[in-house]
Amino acid sequence: MNKKLLKLAQRRERLVSEAETQRMKLVQTVDTLRPALAMADKGLAAIRYIKAHPLLMAGSGAVLMKVLRPSRIGKWFGRGLFAWQMVRKLQNKFL
Numbered sequence: 001m002n003k004k005l006l007k008l009a010q011r012r013e014r015l016v017s018e019a020e021t022q023r024m025k026l027v028q029t030v031d032t033l034r035p036a037l038a039m040a041d042k043g044l045a046a047i048r049y050i051k052a053h054p055l056l057m058a059g060s061g062a063v064l065m066k067v068l069r070p071s072r073i074g075k076w077f078g079r080g081l082f083a084w085q086m087v088r089k090l091q092n093k094f095l
Contacts, residue, residue: 047090 050057
């Protein structure tokens with residue numbers, strides 16, 4: 001019985017060591033991805049905010065049209081339309 005317990009103890013020690021090594025590798029991998037994940041999280045939070053406050057977006061668009069000169073409105077309207085379409089596509093894909 002002692003031989004069996006000794007084998008189990010050795011196996012447990014090896015497994016604990018392997019688990020620690022795997023944890024360290026995981027921490028290193030996550031640390032390299034942390035900035036990209038933080039940016040993605042901020043982007044998703046912005047999309048959720050926009051989705052929750054559509055009147056704010058419409059109001060800010062109206063203010064921009066008032067502030068900008070009429071000759072620039074066409075250019076900014078095109079940009080806004082493009083941004084709106086991209087937001088809709090992202091919402092459909094991720095939310």
